[in-house]
Amino acid sequence: NGLVRVERLGGVPEKALPSQSVLFCVGEGRDRPGVIANKSHHATAPDEKYRVLPYPELYIDGGFESAEAVRAAGIDVGTPLVYEPKFLQLDGDRVAGTSVDDRAACAVIIEVARALRGADRMPTVHLVFSVQEEFNLRGALTAAQALSPDIAIQIDLILATDTPDMTTRGDVRLGGGPAMSLYSFHGRGTLNGTIPHPALVRLFDETAREEGLPLQRSAHIGALTETSYVQLVNAGVASIDVGFPTRYTHSSLELCDLADLEQLTTLLTAAIRRIDGSFSLDRDDFIQ
Template sequence: MAARGARGGAQQRIKGWLTALMATSGLSGHEGPVRRLLAKQLSELGISSHSDRMGNLIATLPGDKSAPSVMLFAHMDQLGLVVRKIEVSGLLRVERVGGVPEKALPSQAVRVSVGKGRTIPGIIANKSHHATQPEEKYKVLPYSDLYIDCGFRSAAEAAEAGVVVGAPIVYAPNVLEVANSRIVGTSVDDRAGCAVMLEVARALKGNAKRSTLHLVFSVQEEFNLRGAVTAAQALNPDIAIQLDLILATDTPDMTQRGDVKLGGGPGISLYSFHGRGTLNGTIPHPALVELFEKTAVAEKIPLQRSAHIGALTDSSYVQVTGTGVACIDLGFPTRYTHSSLEMCDLADLEGLAKLLVVGISRIDRKFSLDRDQYLE
């Protein structure tokens, strides 16, 4: 009974942190509200933190200096839009920030930031069905043809409300609890990773026998995938563990992509590559693959394997900082990625946190990063 209660406690903590984080807007390059919330959440755990010039939030848990140092990181930003033009009518034209799926945009509710923590609601317009011609019904409009309606009657009224060119826009924050401990919401990518990091920090802060652990909540991942690089350059870790989504493939439209199931446990990426213009990816260091696979077996944590093209994380650039960093991507299965409502499973998040706590605790002074010690 005690074990079940402990697991439930971790899951409830993660749920609480995740819910608060998803309710907070933080477009790439405008992460301030999320950063301040995370700093507060860390402070409540008795952990101090600081920000670098990029806006990354960094906290260090000192440990054995003779063991390889670890940087555990997840990005706090989210994708969205910025105002490109304010029409005379008061309607807003936009540019996208990050991999925004254009087919999922029309009729979505949004929030436009107008400074000092204030936002105003709006909607991405969708042409009235009654006036839609047959040839238009199956056409996806490019984002440049879309506009946002906040109810303004003129450009002057929009300006008076605080809307300016460059104003950040995100999906209206939303959180839904559905069956089987599953959570649906805005920016599961990667506020779920941030929530897991908080649980890891809570569990490891009193363990001085482990290696030094740097916690980095990074910025601008959705924009240019390099927000964590400045932190890695400053911290110079030996190991970097990145937390982000793993594509769930258990829906009819995704079955050909792999065998990752929502609720099937945390995931480990064995290969990632972005083939659409950004030629980069991550092939994990074999020492870290062995570490987390053996930890999963020992702790009876189901660990799902993923390999795919089409996604990319900050680890692709962190791995080539300094003289090279041993990197791995771990994560949680997620459905409907980059849409206004993504889905994850709290049990997977809890399993990921446990995998990290135990795995990181096993990185001691005897832990080797010599590739030739690992048979491949």
């Protein structure tokens, strides 16, 4: 009948999906728009109004009149579907957009690379833009196996907790500066997470203090990053997650503050420059 069912990939929140505009990723210049169907309000029974539909009950309407028309548009089993890209400039330095997680981190890494270019003293640095993070973190694990790093600094969102629905989850403010994670654990099927190496916690604490930068702290359950598996590669990799506060994660419009990204760039650049031959990863140096 021309309507399309989809399979879920990664942490897609069902309650944020109905009526969203999406794109079928057919190819450069050939992508096709669609809408995630939402039952007409006039036909919605009272007991349906507050029910969140599980994704197998959702379907995509691209305006096609038949299955043949869908295939003629280049859409078939296996065609990726994404939120339609959007970007909003909000008040001040705040922006909302599609896939701020983790496009914002990609922007930060590029700026760090520019800042480190030509530095007279720093360790060997590999900048990794990894794929399939939402599919069991496959890209980062392959990169770590190939590079065999001593240290992994993972750049990602940090859950902002300054909205009414998040106040019990910590004290991380949008616009409050970069943050580091002191504990993360997925807790939903994937029993993995990261407790950062104490040498790296000290590194970022001292760097932020000496550079006059704010550094927020986060500890949360429900999120998983690449360091969860990278830390297990070979004989072990000293790891830490640092990032930028973000609201409304995994929705079609995630929100961050550009000032936080700028300060995160400064923090990372300064911290990396402090790593030299005398930098100790011996845990005996950090016994409390």
